[in-house]
Amino acid sequence: MRRLVSAPAAMNSPQPVRVQASARGRPVVVAGERVESVREDWLHRFRWWTDDPLRRHYYEVATVTGRHVVVFRDTFTGRWFRQNA
Amino acid sequence: MRRRRENRGPLIVCVHVPRFQLRVACGGAAELLGAAVAIAPSGAAAMRISEVSASAQAQGVQAGMALGEALARCPKLQLVPGDPIRVEQAWEQAVRTLEGIGAHVEPDRPGLAYFDAAGLLGMHGGLDGVIAAAGTALLRRPRIGAGPTRFCALAAALAARPRRARIIAECEARRYLATQPVSTLRHRSETEPLVPAVERLGISTLGDIVKLGAGAVADRFGEPGTIARRLALAHDEPLRPRRVEDQLTESMKLADAGSGLLLQRTLEVLVNRLLARPERRGRTIRALILSARLVERGTWREHVALREAIADPHRILLALTARLQLLPTPAVALELAVAEFGPATDDQRTLLDGERTARDARRRKAVGQVRALAGPHALLRVLVVAPDSPLPEHRTMSTPWLE
Numbered sequence: 001m002r003r004l005v006s007a008p009a010a011m012n013s014p015q016p017v018r019v020q021a022s023a024r025g026r027p028v029v030v031a032g033e034r035v036e037s038v039r040e041d042w043l044h045r046f047r048w049w050t051d052d053p054l055r056r057h058y059y060e061v062a063t064v065t066g067r068h069v070v071v072f073r074d075t076f077t078g079r080w081f082r083q084n085a
Numbered sequence: 086m087r088r089r090r091e092n093r094g095p096l097i098v099c100v101h102v103p104r105f106q107l108r109v110a111c112g113g114a115a116e117l118l119g120a121a122v123a124i125a126p127s128g129a130a131a132m133r134i135s136e137v138s139a140s141a142q143a144q145g146v147q148a149g150m151a152l153g154e155a156l157a158r159c160p161k162l163q164l165v166p167g168d169p170i171r172v173e174q175a176w177e178q179a180v181r182t183l184e185g186i187g188a189h190v191e192p193d194r195p196g197l198a199y200f201d202a203a204g205l206l207g208m209h210g211g212l213d214g215v216i217a218a219a220g221t222a223l224l225r226r227p228r229i230g231a232g233p234t235r236f237c238a239l240a241a242a243l244a245a246r247p248r249r250a251r252i253i254a255e256c257e258a259r260r261y262l263a264t265q266p267v268s269t270l271r272h273r274s275e276t277e278p279l280v281p282a283v284e285r286l287g288i289s290t291l292g293d294i295v296k297l298g299a300g301a302v303a304d305r306f307g308e309p310g311t312i313a314r315r316l317a318l319a320h321d322e323p324l325r326p327r328r329v330e331d332q333l334t335e336s337m338k339l340a341d342a343g344s345g346l347l348l349q350r351t352l353e354v355l356v357n358r359l360l361a362r363p364e365r366r367g368r369t370i371r372a373l374i375l376s377a378r379l380v381e382r383g384t385w386r387e388h389v390a391l392r393e394a395i396a397d398p399h400r401i402l403l404a405l406t407a408r409l410q411l412l413p414t415p416a417v418a419l420e421l422a423v424a425e426f427g428p429a430t431d432d433q434r435t436l437l438d439g440e441r442t443a444r445d446a447r448r449r450k451a452v453g454q455v456r457a458l459a460g461p462h463a464l465l466r467v468l469v470v471a472p473d474s475p476l477p478e479h480r481t482m483s484t485p486w487l488e
Contacts, residue, residue, distance in 0.1 A: 011467065011481045044475050054476070083477055 014081035017071055021080075026059065030071055031082070033063040044072075096212065097324065098202045099238035100183065100219055101228045101245075105196025107136040109172045110165050125164035126152055127413070135167060170376045170384035170420070177332075182222045186215075189326035191235075197272065199235050201324055216250045233258050234321035239272055240265045258319040263292030270313050279309040291317035335359045336420035348409050348419065350470040354484045355421040356398050356405065357468075361485030363461050369394035369427035370401065375408055377416035385412055394427020452486065461485070 020029040028035050039060045046054040058072040071082050102108075107124055121144060124135035132152045144159040156162055176195040183190050187208055188200035202215045209215045216229050230241025232253040240262060245251040253261050267283050267290065270276035283306070288294060294302060294310075295317050302310040315321070335358045337351055352375075359365075371394040376386040387408045395401060405421075455463050464486035471479050 010478050011483055013478045046475055 012084055014072070014083045017080050017082040019071055019073075019080035021073070025057070025073065027061055027071055027080070030061060030063060030069055033065055033067070035061045036064050037062050039068070095233060095323070096202045096206075096231060097233065097235050097238040098188075098200055098215065098219065098229060098231045099235070099242040100198045100200075100223065101230070101239070101242040102179070102196040102223065102226075103228065104136050104138065105176065106167065106172050107138060107165075109175050109195075110168045120163060121146070121159050121161055122163045122165060123148075123155060124167045127167055134164070166383035168384050169386040170378065173374075173376075173386060179223055180327075183219060184329060186218045186222055188219070189324075191324045191326050193272075197239075199238060199324055200326065202231065212252065216252075220248065220250070232261075232319075234316075234319050235324060236269075236273065236316040236321045237262060237319055240269050243269060243272070255319075259317075262317050262319055263290060263295060265291050267291060267294065267313075270316070273312075273316070276309050276313045276316065279306055279313055282306065283313075332422070333359060333362055333364055334420060334422040335362075336418060338418045339416060347471045347474075348412075348416065349406055350468060350482075351419050352405055352409065352421070353398075353402055354468055354470065354482055355419060356402050357484040359421055359423065360396060360398055360401075361461060365396075365423075365426075367396075367429040369396045369429065370423055370425075371427040372424035373401070373405065374420075374422045374424045375405055376420045376422075377412060378418040378420075379413065380415045380417055385416070387411060388424060390424075 017031050019027045019031075022028050026038055026041075039062055041057065041059045044054070044056045044058065046056075048055075053076075055075040056072040057075055058070060060068065060070050062068055069082060070084060071080055073080050107122065110124055111122060119140055120138060121141040123137040123141055123146060126132045126134060133149055134146070134152055134155050136148050137146050137155075141155075141159055141162055144162075146155045146159050146162060150158075152164075172195050176192070180190050180192050180198060183198060183200065187205050188202075189204075191199045193199065200219075202212060205215045206212060209218050212231065216231065220227060220229060226247045228242045228245040228247060229250040230238045230243070230245050230253070231250065232238040232241050233255040237253055237258045241251040241253050244265070267280055267288060269291065270283075271280050283294070288297075291313075294314050297305075297314075299311070299314060302314045306313070335355045337355060339347060339351060359370075370391065372388065372390040374386065374388055376384060378384050389404055389408055391401065391404055452464055462485065465483040466486045468482050468484045469480065470482050474480050
């Protein structure tokens with residue numbers, strides 16, 4: 001029997017995305033689409049009291065094709081992810 | 086020691102692993118060598134220590150002693166937090182290993198189990214073969230005793246040395262029990278409260294209890310005394326082996342140190358997942374085990390017996406949610422396991438027949454068809470777990486759709 005969907009899991013997990021950033025660290029190209037404007041950005045510091053802290057800098061951007069995308073940079077690893085926030 | 090059976094009555098084997106909980110909590114028997122160690126009092130109970138190492142015992146510390154008294158007797162006493170989840174897992178594994186040699190096991194507290202060897206003699210080539218198989222299977226150097234009753238086997242196991250089982254024949258059971266200390270009664274929950282009172286009166290052996298006479302014992306010690314005398318006379322209840330059940334467990338890590346709403350929502354996901362497991366085969370659930378790994382070191386475990394066997398997620402959740410209040414500290418992981426199944430049933434508590442019932446039946450049929458086509462996880466629903474979490478991936482989860 002073919003299983004059409006995955007097992008129950010957490011939803012909206014971050015997905016890796018290719019991002020080019022400016023010298024100031026702001027995204028300029030997201031998944032091959034140039035960023036028209038950064039609508040909003042915010043910083044999350046989470047689980048800072050544990051051995052496994054999280055620190056993410058989120059950006060809500062509008063691309064030249066008119067899409068609105070939320071990406072964040074893990075400030076510990078420098079990797080970029082896409083997520084619906 | 087007798088190696089030959091003299092009759093065809095029950096032949097109970099007792100397997101005793103001393104200090105089982107302490108060994109698991111310390112990570113092995115080697116860590117206990119020469120160290121005065123005890124399991125620290127748990128948050129919910131009174132400030133009394135649990136199992137103690139041999140070194141601590143030699144310095145006058147006993148299990149169940151008040152923490153202050155234990156530290157006064159042994160200032161170098163080290164306390165380790167209990168780990169009921171790991172203890173339960175290790176004990177379950179040990180019992181299943183015993184069941185693997187063909188035994189119908191009646192598990193007592195962790196570290197103590199009984200089975201009737203009468204049906205296994207042919208399979209393992211006699212009682213020695215059964216005992217050797219049990220000792221080899223457990224790998225924890227158990228003390229093994231055998232006798233005509235459960236209590237007699239227990240007394241023999243407590244007196245046995247590692248790798249040398251003690252076997253008591255039926256004809257010598259009373260004589261053997263008469264020489265055993267009254268502290269043996271501590272290992273039975275019905276007679277445990279009796280021991281301090283008996284010892285204060287200078288009664289040191291089980292034979293002394295028998296000599297008091299049935300009337301005097303009943304008058305002075307009540308029902309526990311009557312039971313103790315019956316046990317000392319080699320009369321005991323028959324074994325009640327457990328039924329071998331499927332192990333159904335669901336667990337989930339909590340991203341934030343969980344408490345309040347997050348815990349409740351996570352529990353809801355676990356209940357739904359458990360009920361959606363195909364291994365349940367439509368059976369209802371009679372009892373569950375709710376456990377948690379705590380933020381601070383240690384674990385927490387609660388056995389929840391439902392008033393009746395049900396498979397209704399809302400009613401199960403109602404029973405479990407109340408127990409969450411007993412968590413001593415926030416948790417980092419939650420686990421839910423089925424302890425006992427009830428009979429299989431499809432429709433429960435249908436009060437009204439009519440259009441709604443027909444619609445529900447149609448929906449159940451549709452759900453069944455979709456699952457048959459696309460697998461058990463084909464239908465999911467989105468559950469808001471922690472709506473206020475700053476991390477988007479923690480706010481919602483997908484959980485099985487239950488009709």
